[in-house]
Amino acid sequence: MIFPSDHPDYLDQPKGIKQVFLECGLWPNKGLVMQCKSTCEVGMTDCCACCLIGNQPDFKKQQSLVQEVIEAAGHKCIFLLKSHYELNFIEFFWGAVKCYLADHYNYTFDTLKENMLKALAAVEVSTICKWEHWMQRWMHAYREGLGAKEAQFKVCKFSSTKYTSHHHIPNQVAAVFDT
Ligand SMILES: [Zn+2]
Known part of the structure; x- marks a missing residue:
């Protein structure tokens, strides 16, 4: 997401995760770290900005570009378990x-x-x-x-x-x- 043309100071600049959340009213008053230091706690959806954005419905629905390209070519894209x-x-x-x-x-x-x-x-x-x-x-x-x-x-x-x-x-x- 980039800033629209009515923001001349930021024209064509990426908005950044915090700005996106502010506009959606999802940025908490207490603030958020960008990403948890180790892995996010199981079951948490708002421990960090990455976790919060990853749990938004539109983000969850979005496939990766690799997956889209592979499936558009008529192939199956199967993700293997991490660390196996x-x-x-x-x-x-x-x-x-x-x-x-x-x-x-x-x-x-x-x-x-x-x-x-x-x-x-x-x-x-x-x-x-x-x-x-x-x-x-x-x-x-x-x-x-x-x-x-x-x-x-x-x-x-x-x-x-x-x-x-x-x-x-x-x-x-x-x-x-x-x-
Ligand atoms: Zn987290």
Whole structure:
């Protein structure tokens, strides 16, 4: 939101969150911090300006631009849980790429650029499939209602006892993943 032309001092300037609230009559007399220092308390809707604006009906309804663009192109946009890298196997891919780059680095930007495509190509498709299967096992464990620790224990136990090949999943396991 920007100031309209009848504010010559602020023409085309962003209004800012406080001005928007003042105009809507939502700015509390006691004032508000812009954002809570740590995470906002669960259930609070007006602990800070960011929380208050995030809880306005029009803000809640607004999708992100990324989501709008993805869905306009006919795709689904699925947000993964925050801080659960184990459910996002591209994280393992980036990790492997970074390892490759670190192993082939001579502290020059040219070498880094040269090695980037090699690093991306160095990750075998079979390895990516392994990560995808690993992620499926995490999802299965969470669907059973397990917490993070129990799920990790189950996934690790499963990997070491039943599933040792990167290239093949036993049929009974594939059936579990399909459910
Ligand atoms: Zn807050």
